[in-house]
Amino acid sequence: MTKTIAVAMGGYSSEADISIKSGEVVYQHLSSVSNYIVYRAHILKNNWFVKLDSGEEIPIDKSDFSVSINGQSIFFDCVFNTIHGSPGEDGLFQGYLQTLKIPQTACDYYQAALTFNKRDCISVLKAHGIKTAKNVYVNKGDDIDPEKIVNLVGLPCFVKANRAGSSYxxxxxxxxxxxxxALEHSFKEDEEVIIESFLDGTEVxxxxxxxDGEAKALPVTEIISENEFFDFEAKYLGKSQEITPANLSKEQTEEVQNLAVKIFKLLKLKGLTRSEFIFHNDQPHFLECNACPGLTEASLLPQQAxxxxxxLQRLFSYAVEVAIDNFEG
Structure with missing residues (x-):
């Protein structure tokens, strides 16, 4: 039976261009599936449209997420969600599709909002005994005492926008x-900031x-950045070594894979996800979870697959089938 699939890409954040690159990769691979008709759905702050191979942009009717092409209304059996940042990674897009009873490949709206909020996600996982860095939370407008912050987390430390990705x-x-x-830099992306202690060790x-009917951990990637940390240049401009499988012992590999699966299950995630850890004092410490990870050919999860x-054709098409089969509208 033929299925009509929309690959949603773009978003409202600084990550829009990266998301479109991910979406194009997914579009190319899904288009080669014999029983799929696939469309690119650009979800941008001021414009939602389907982009045809000709370059023509067809407006999306937000009332039912449909498009009209040559006088024919097109509805979608599933949405492959490759939106990084809002609204595809923070739950807004998931909630919208849920109300329209359209399956989508990422986790549900609450889980998306939770994983996108680094502070909340860490707080939940800490309660289950999962190790993390020491951290301090700051909101824009707070009275800030840098000395007090340093006394709590030490130096060096990381200052991060709470709800942003791709190292923005x-x-x-x-x-x-x-x-x-550093706080002013983070506040350009979000009004909430998390400040974390530096963890010295191997990042994976x-x-x-x-x-295949279960939560499956992929081979582990070791990340060696040429810069101070795994920043935008390291992720997207070749300023890092990404070694898959990682140079870990069998015991370390199993430990961090089991921990990643535990987090996947604890947070009730779905689809394709990626979690980051640092082996500090020989123990994996959780950094963050990506519920809509990068899916370009050079991205970590495709490397691991x-x-x-x-x-990639099997990875992406299986995500579509799981989303459709498990949808509870």
Whole structure:
């Protein structure tokens, strides 16, 4: 039976261009599935449209997420969600599609909002005994005492926008007098900031996906940044080494994979996800979880799928089938 799929890409944040790159990769691979008719759905702050191969942009009717092409109304059996940032990673888009009873490939709206909010996600996982960095929360407009912050988390430390991805709004701070400028940098992305202690150790990334009826951990990637940390340049401009599988012992690999699966289940996630950890004092410490991770050919999760022997066509089409089969409208 033919299925009509929309690959949603773009979003309202600084990550829109990266999301479109992910969406294009998904579009190309899903388009080769024989029983799929696939469309690119650009979800931008001021415009929602389907972009045809000709370049023509067809407005999306937000009342039912449909488009009219050559006088024919097109409705979608499933949406493949590749939107990084708001509204596709913070739950807004998921909630919208849920009300329209349209399946989508990412986690549900509450889980998306939780994982997108680093502070809330860490707080939940800490309650389950999962190790994290020491952290301090700051909101725009708060009275800020840099000395007090440093006394709590130490130096160096990381100042991060709470609800942002792709390393936007993040700084590594080595001197107390740089705290305020780092906060201003983060406040450009979000009014909430998280300040974390520096964890010295091996940084790794673990993809966890719904596959073959279970939560499956993919091979672990070790991240070695040429910069101070795994920032935008390291992620997207080749300023890092990404080693899959990671140079870990068998015991370390199993430990961090099991921890990633535990987090996937605790948070009731779905679809394709990726969690980041640092082995600090030989123990994995949780950094963050990406519920809509990058899916370009060079992104970490596709690298891990390849190492596991899973083609991108199979990875993406399986995500669609799971979303449709498990949808509870």
């Amino acid at each position: 709004g993040i700084s590594k701070v080595k001197k107390v007098e740089d705290i305020m400028s 990334s673990v993809g966890v996906i719904n596959f 390849k190492a596991a022997g899973i083609s």
